[in-house]
Amino acid sequence: MSGIVRVEDLHKSFGGIVVADDVNLSFEAGEIVGLIGPNGAGKTSLFNLISGVIPPDAGSIILEGHRVDQLPMHHRARIGLARTWQNTRMFHSMSVIDNMLIATRRYPGESLARILLRRRSVDAFRQEATEKAMVLLERVGLADKMHDMAIELSYGQQKRIGLARALMSDAACLLLDEPMAGVEGQAYETIIRVIREEAQAGRAVCVVEHNISFIRDISDRTVFMFNGCVLASGSVDELTRDSQLTDLYFGGEHPQ
Amino acid sequence: MEYILTVMVLIGINVILATSFNLILGYGGLMSVAHPIFYAIGAYCSGLLAIHLQIPVPLSILMGAGIAMVLSFGVSLPSLRVSGDYLVIASIGFQLGILHVINNLEFTGAAGGLTNIPVLNEGPSRSLVFVLLIAVVAACAVLLVGWIVEGDYGRAITAMRNDEEAFSALGRNAMNIKIVLFAIGSGMAGLAGALYAHYFAYVTPEQFGIFTSAALLTMVVVGGAATTWGPLVGAVLLTTLPQAITFLGLPVSIMAPLQGVIYTTLVIFFLFARPQGLMGGTRGGGGLEAWSASAAFRARRDAE
Amino acid sequence: MLTWGILGQLLWTGFAAATYYCLFAVAFSLVLKVNKIWNFAQAGVMVFAYYSLLVAFRHWGLPLVPALVFGLLITLAVSLALERYAFMVFRDRNSSILTLFIFTIVFSEFSVYLTELAFGTEPQTLYPSLLWPVDLYGGIAISHWDLVALTVTAVLMLILYLFINRTRYGQYLIAVADNENLAEIYGISRKRAYGVSISIAAVLITAGMYLFGTKAALFPSTPLQHLLIFAVIATILAGIGNVFRAGIAAIALSLIQAFSILVIASKWQALLAYILIFVVIIFFPRGFALPRKLSGLVRPSGRSAAVAVADATRD
Numbered sequence: 120m121s122g123i124v125r126v127e128d129l130h131k132s133f134g135g136i137v138v139a140d141d142v143n144l145s146f147e148a149g150e151i152v153g154l155i156g157p158n159g160a161g162k163t164s165l166f167n168l169i170s171g172v173i174p175p176d177a178g179s180i181i182l183e184g185h186r187v188d189q190l191p192m193h194h195r196a197r198i199g200l201a202r203t204w205q206n207t208r209m210f211h212s213m214s215v216i217d218n219m220l221i222a223t224r225r226y227p228g229e230s231l232a233r234i235l236l237r238r239r240s241v242d243a244f245r246q247e248a249t250e251k252a253m254v255l256l257e258r259v260g261l262a263d264k265m266h267d268m269a270i271e272l273s274y275g276q277q278k279r280i281g282l283a284r285a286l287m288s289d290a291a292c293l294l295l296d297e298p299m300a301g302v303e304g305q306a307y308e309t310i311i312r313v314i315r316e317e318a319q320a321g322r323a324v325c326v327v328e329h330n331i332s333f334i335r336d337i338s339d340r341t342v343f344m345f346n347g348c349v350l351a352s353g354s355v356d357e358l359t360r361d362s363q364l365t366d367l368y369f370g371g372e373h374p375q
Numbered sequence: 376m377e378y379i380l381t382v383m384v385l386i387g388i389n390v391i392l393a394t395s396f397n398l399i400l401g402y403g404g405l406m407s408v409a410h411p412i413f414y415a416i417g418a419y420c421s422g423l424l425a426i427h428l429q430i431p432v433p434l435s436i437l438m439g440a441g442i443a444m445v446l447s448f449g450v451s452l453p454s455l456r457v458s459g460d461y462l463v464i465a466s467i468g469f470q471l472g473i474l475h476v477i478n479n480l481e482f483t484g485a486a487g488g489l490t491n492i493p494v495l496n497e498g499p500s501r502s503l504v505f506v507l508l509i510a511v512v513a514a515c516a517v518l519l520v521g522w523i524v525e526g527d528y529g530r531a532i533t534a535m536r537n538d539e540e541a542f543s544a545l546g547r548n549a550m551n552i553k554i555v556l557f558a559i560g561s562g563m564a565g566l567a568g569a570l571y572a573h574y575f576a577y578v579t580p581e582q583f584g585i586f587t588s589a590a591l592l593t594m595v596v597v598g599g600a601a602t603t604w605g606p607l608v609g610a611v612l613l614t615t616l617p618q619a620i621t622f623l624g625l626p627v628s629i630m631a632p633l634q635g636v637i638y639t640t641l642v643i644f645f646l647f648a649r650p651q652g653l654m655g656g657t658r659g660g661g662g663l664e665a666w667s668a669s670a671a672f673r674a675r676r677d678a679e
Numbered sequence: 680m681l682t683w684g685i686l687g688q689l690l691w692t693g694f695a696a697a698t699y700y701c702l703f704a705v706a707f708s709l710v711l712k713v714n715k716i717w718n719f720a721q722a723g724v725m726v727f728a729y730y731s732l733l734v735a736f737r738h739w740g741l742p743l744v745p746a747l748v749f750g751l752l753i754t755l756a757v758s759l760a761l762e763r764y765a766f767m768v769f770r771d772r773n774s775s776i777l778t779l780f781i782f783t784i785v786f787s788e789f790s791v792y793l794t795e796l797a798f799g800t801e802p803q804t805l806y807p808s809l810l811w812p813v814d815l816y817g818g819i820a821i822s823h824w825d826l827v828a829l830t831v832t833a834v835l836m837l838i839l840y841l842f843i844n845r846t847r848y849g850q851y852l853i854a855v856a857d858n859e860n861l862a863e864i865y866g867i868s869r870k871r872a873y874g875v876s877i878s879i880a881a882v883l884i885t886a887g888m889y890l891f892g893t894k895a896a897l898f899p900s901t902p903l904q905h906l907l908i909f910a911v912i913a914t915i916l917a918g919i920g921n922v923f924r925a926g927i928a929a930i931a932l933s934l935i936q937a938f939s940i941l942v943i944a945s946k947w948q949a950l951l952a953y954i955l956i957f958v959v960i961i962f963f964p965r966g967f968a969l970p971r972k973l974s975g976l977v978r979p980s981g982r983s984a985a986v987a988v989a990d991a992t993r994d
Contacts, residue, residue: 134857170544171543171544172540172544191543192540192543192544193543193544193545193546193547193548193549196543196544196545196546197546201544201545202544204541208538208540208541210533210534210537210538210541210542211537211538212533212536212537213530213533213534213537217530217533220527220530221530221531221534221542221545221547222545224546226527226531226547228526228527228528229527229528229530229531229547229552230528231523231528231555234526234527234528241527245527284545288545288546400777404775404777406776406777406780406781408784453957453960453961454960457960457964458964459776460717460776461915461960461964463717463719463780463784464717464911464915464956464960465956465957465960467908467911467956468908468952468953468954468956468957469953469957471904471908471953472950472953472954472956475949475950475953476950479946479947585788585791585900585903585904588788589785589788589792592781592784592785596781628799628800629796631795632792632793632795632796632800633792633796635788635789635791635792635795636789636792636793636796639785639786639788639789639792640789642781642785643782643785643786643789646778646781646782646785647768650774650778663774663775663777663778663781
């Protein structure tokens with residue numbers, strides 16, 4: 120396996136509950152991997168482990184060839200990782216456009232020294248970044264909301280901004296946590312298109328979703344998790360035909 | 376007239392203290408109770424340097440501020456690398472610890488305080504000159520903080536304060552910002568302390584304890600966290616109000632705790648009723664806004 | 680000259696003083712674990728506990744049990760009011776942690792000023808005289824106070840231990856501490872758990888303040904500036920969530936402070952606690968038993984330590 124992201128024997132438990140049970144997984148450039156499973160299966164925990172929100176107990180995480188499991192969150196992001204969140208996590212004191220501008224890969228204007236000494240290049244960069252943000256907002260259909268306070272938009276709209284925000288840094292790997300939850304009808308097609316375009320551009324994308332038909336539409340490969348384990352991997356049809364898995368998903372015991 | 380000028384000096388000092396505290400607490404969202412101790416460090420270090428090493432007063436003032444700034448790393452570095460919660464604990468330890476040292480060390484005058492501090496200026500109109508100086512320094516303080524929090528850097532500070540984890544996930548290092556804000560804010564407090572010491576020529580440890588911490592919190596919270604004018608309004612109000620109360624002629628043993636009760640009650644009231652303070656707007660403010668009415672909050676609550 | 684006798688005496692006295700530190704630490708740690716709050720307002724609760732006991736003993740001359748009951752009722756009332764009208768409100772509003780910190784610290788400051796206003800700034804003791812009968816055992820002076828303190832603390836800790844581990848309600852507290860949303864799904868009332876936990880803390884605080892006040896004099900600012908510090912350090916040393924270990928850590932800290940008289944002048948002893956804060960934060964931020972990874976260099980994390988434990992189990 121040579122993926123952009125490789126997870127090897129990843130293990131994490133909290134006070135007796137195992138959220139990642141020696142997980143092995145990898146995502147390659149250009150592919151969209153769907154991650155499904157009942158609540159409590161460990162899907163978001165896996166995202167948290169990969170992005171660095173929680174440290175693993177054992178195992179390794181390799182991102183673009185670098186071993187990152189001991190690195191802090193911001194370091195991993197700079198190597199080439201971007202994610203979205205289940206509860207959007209818009210910065211609530213800022214407008215939509217500011218939420219976008221804070222997500223750039225480089226940020227010369229966020230250093231007092233550089234503001235003082237390199238005024239012109241800081242301004243030029245801000246100009247570039249604003250244009251890029253506009254393009255991304257346009258792609259998700261929210262360019263007209265640019266100056267609204269991000270927190271005043273609807274949940275689904277914030278989801279879309281979250282996706283656009285994750286694209287600002289040109290990260291090689293995208294982790295999307297329930298990007299479709301709350302997204303209203305017409306925007307559905309738009310978001311699918313954006314995610315496909317990003318994969319075609321060479322990113323490795325992993326999507327957690329409960330909407331099975333969405334996963335079927337979009338993913339090249341689907342992984343089923345339960346109780347912190349990867350139980351099966353294949354196409355959505357293969358997985359849904361397996362009655363054991365559907366039992367676990369729809370009628371299974373809660374892991375906790 | 377002299378009395379009014381003295382009050383104006385105090386207002387100026389408090390403006391510097393409140394503005395710098397607002398940078399740390401209001402804009403940065405960093406909870407520290409150690410601001411009074413950096414005020415003390417500036418005062419004592421500058422005073423001691425002038426007394427024992429005969430360093431000219433303007434230089435010793437700058438050195439006092441510099442020492443306060445450097446010592447701030449002693450609080451921010453150990454605690455911020457772990458998590459934001461630990462900063463408040465470290466600041467409590469630092470505040471109480473240094474205060475204990477000042478209170479017990481002969482060199483600093485112990486509980487009696489440091490006396491005979493050389494003054495910055497002398498002469499018949501020294502108060503007036505000093506008032507003008509303080510006004511300029513206070514104005515610079517307000518402008519400096521205003522400059523720091525505008526533009527791209529201000530956006531980074533706000534994002535860090537709003538949601539540090541999401542901020543880190545975007546590749547930003549929150550710790551650097553926190554350390555810078557803490558250093559600049561503490562340095563400014565040290566400057567205020569040094570200026571105080573070389574005007575009044577006498578400082579005691581009592582001036583730098585929890586009473587000052589309560590007063591500063593009141594100025595920032597009541598005035599308005601994360602606003603330009605909030606600390607100014609807070610400082611003016613809280614310097615003049617006690618002066619008004621002195622005219623009631625109450626005994627001193629009642630005055631001090633009464634002021635304390637008033638300050639703390641005001642803070643608590645504002646925390647519940649108007650967290651954005653007097654000068655804060657209802658949207659996009661400092662770290663204390665209650666945004667329970669927001670759509671995202673409702674969505675998150677419903678989704679769980 | 681250092682003799683076994685002196686060491687023995689220090690050990691015994693250190694243990695006896697450790698009793699109230701243990702109670703305060705367990706109270707603080709419990710509220711952090713269940714209510715998920717660094718309750719710096721505990722210093723304020725301690726002040727209310729002490730001064731209500733003072734009024735009962737010295738101003739009204741009540742006998743022991745009614746006075747204790749009165750003190751306990753006041754402490755319970757203040758604690759429950761804090762939880763219901765302050766903490767719950769801030770939780771519902773999704774207020775920032777900063778708001779909570781400011782509130783808890785300002786509440787404690789408020790309590791100090793209120794009592795200074797009402798009772799003056801002079802130190803006060805609960806009994807007019809602090810002299811307790813002392814017996815000598817093998818050269819070590821054992822005061823009846825020591826025995827009372829040790830017995831009270833041991834009994835309270837035992838009751839608490841049985842409550843948490845053997846009763847259903849105790850298990851509810853643990854469930855809410857681990858994952859309050861999941862506990863709600865299983866029908867456990869979060870609010871009631873918060874109320875129970877802060878009430879337990881109130882009991883421990885009242886007991887602790889009674890013990891302290893019958894041994895030494897208290898300034899209104901003593902809880903905030905001295906007593907609570909050990910509770911906080913002990914909580915961190917024990918690892919967040921380990922309530923009983925926090926009590927043990929408090930005992931260890933108290934012993935360290937007792938023995939420090941051998942090397943430090945008494946006026947600098949208080950500094951020890953403040954220095955310990957930094958030692959603990961730098962070297963043991965996650966508790967004394969370090970994980971197998973590197974010691975000393977802990978990875979920076981932007982999350983509140985308590986919050987991390989709580990929503991780690993959430994998928």
